[in-house]
Amino acid sequence: MKVMVMIKGTANSEAGELPSQALMTAMGNFNQQLVDAGIMESGEGLKPSSAGFRVRFSGDKRSVMQGPFVETNELIAGYWVWNVSSMDEALEWVKKCPNPMMVDSDIEIRPFYNMEDFAEVDSNGEISAQEDVLRETIAVQKSMQQTTLNNYLFFGGRCEEALNYYKQHIGAKIGMLMRFSDSPEPMPEGILAPGFENKVMHCEVTVGDSKIMASDGCGDGTTFSGFSLAITLATEQEAQKVFATLSDGGQVTMPLEPTFWSPLYGQLIDQFGVAWMVMLPEANNK
Incomplete structure (x- = not known):
């Protein structure tokens, strides 16, 4: 009680x-x-x-x-x-x-x-059902307060050039940067375009009080190729729930599974065409 x-x-x-x-x-x-x-x-x-x-x-x-x-x-x-x-x-x-x-x-x-x-004044259960919805909404809002959302940019082979340009002209600060050649796990056969071994696999950029994540992607393009929204959840339960919800009616491009950089990581395109990267923080405690 x-x-x-x-x-x-x-x-x-x-x-x-x-x-x-x-x-x-x-x-x-x-x-x-x-x-x-x-x-x-x-x-x-x-x-x-x-x-x-x-x-x-x-x-x-x-x-x-x-x-x-x-x-x-x-x-x-x-x-x-x-x-x-x-x-x-x-x-x-x-x-x-x-x-x-x-x-x-x-x-x-x-x-x-x-x-x-x-029960006497809610004989048909409508008020109780409404309360259940409110409680679930509050629980989601509370858990999502620990969630972070960042833009993830893909530069199609020109990521390092873009980073240096933003560093010079808008004071961008480059944080962690990993190249495909730095990966502790080999890339799947055929996924990486020739000559991309030393391209940027992942990096973090701070501009003012905003953080942007970026990559060259795996293709052989030479122009900006789009972006994803990278959402980091606090718990495995929330990550599974958000991934399932966003992928409903959309397309899973990478299943939610453990990786060397995250206990759970997956990619999808939702039913509105927005690309998402769903993950847990590296030091997540289940």
């Missing part, structure tokens, strides 16, 4: 009195125990109500009130969200908590509603 554990406000917390270093250390150790036990989803301290606002609803009218608010014992100074097996387990954890205030204080525990609690 999911519960919210609320640290009630005191006159001290409303005055903006900060906890001592000893109390901060003790609370940090307690939070570590919660994380190690696998029950803590989130937890934050709140500034005094003088930094907050209330919005009062009366019919179609809204009125805004600025803090501070006088009902100190009704205010919340901080909270956790826990996933526990029962209210008894939540109570046992709260009893282990250091006193979160420098004075006498209270901690309140309240369970969250589940959609099952609304």
